[in-house]
Amino acid sequence: DSGVTQTPKHLITATGQRVTLRCSPRSGDLSVYWYQQSLDQGLQFLIQYYNGEERAKGNILERFSAQQFPDLHSELNLSSLELGDSALYFCASSDMGGLEDTQYFGPGTRLTVL
Amino acid sequence: DQQVKQNSPSLSVQEGRISILNCDYTNSMFDYFLWYKKYPAEGPTFLISISSIKDKNEDGRFTVFLNKSAKHLSLHIVPSQPGDSAVYFCAASDTGGFKTIFGAGTRLFVKA
Numbered sequence: 001d002s003g004v005t006q007t008p009k010h011l012i013t014a015t016g017q018r019v020t021l022r023c024s025p026r027s028g029d030l031s032v033y034w035y036q037q038s039l040d041q042g043l044q045f046l047i048q049y050y051n052g053e054e055r056a057k058g059n060i061l062e063r064f065s066a067q068q069f070p071d072l073h074s075e076l077n078l079s080s081l082e083l084g085d086s087a088l089y090f091c092a093s094s095d096m097g098g099l100e101d102t103q104y105f106g107p108g109t110r111l112t113v114l
Numbered sequence: 115d116q117q118v119k120q121n122s123p124s125l126s127v128q129e130g131r132i133s134i135l136n137c138d139y140t141n142s143m144f145d146y147f148l149w150y151k152k153y154p155a156e157g158p159t160f161l162i163s164i165s166s167i168k169d170k171n172e173d174g175r176f177t178v179f180l181n182k183s184a185k186h187l188s189l190h191i192v193p194s195q196p197g198d199s200a201v202y203f204c205a206a207s208d209t210g211g212f213k214t215i216f217g218a219g220t221r222l223f224v225k226a
Contacts, residue, residue, distance in 0.1 A: 041218055042219055105158045108157055
């Protein structure tokens, strides 16, 4: 158990809908990362937050947005969903957000868009 | 543009033998490299890392080698155990650019 929790575990929705994925980091970690893993693909970095502020942005679509709240939990919002958005979405956390910090990953949310 | 490539989707090794997983990168700005292991239905877990100022880092049965001139790194597992069967992701960081790029992963099967 990494200490990172993600809810829900599974999500099935239809095209055009909007969903919110939630992540609670390990106790004491200030930084949260979001990744997308599509079928047979590596982990695609989406976005990183540190102590409530956006720190780095990767290949995140404009239809997607995220935020980190004062209690350090984070939400990833996916809107106008398309079939191609079906993937595993991982959240990770680290203590200070440096790239040499170990990232601890949650178990992921499997999103299926029908 | 795949900046981090793991060209072998899968690898099968006999228990007790050496497993060698390879990773190539293209961006010379990468200065920190990591390996993560992932079991089914779980998130990736950190395994071992190496800074670009080193060419080798060892942790128990796991050793990572870095060849900067070839932009190549490898993970050696000796001896391999059935519990090592998992997907292994190579990742590279540009610490100045605050980004970590992951490879597509190599699925390792260790046969008893």
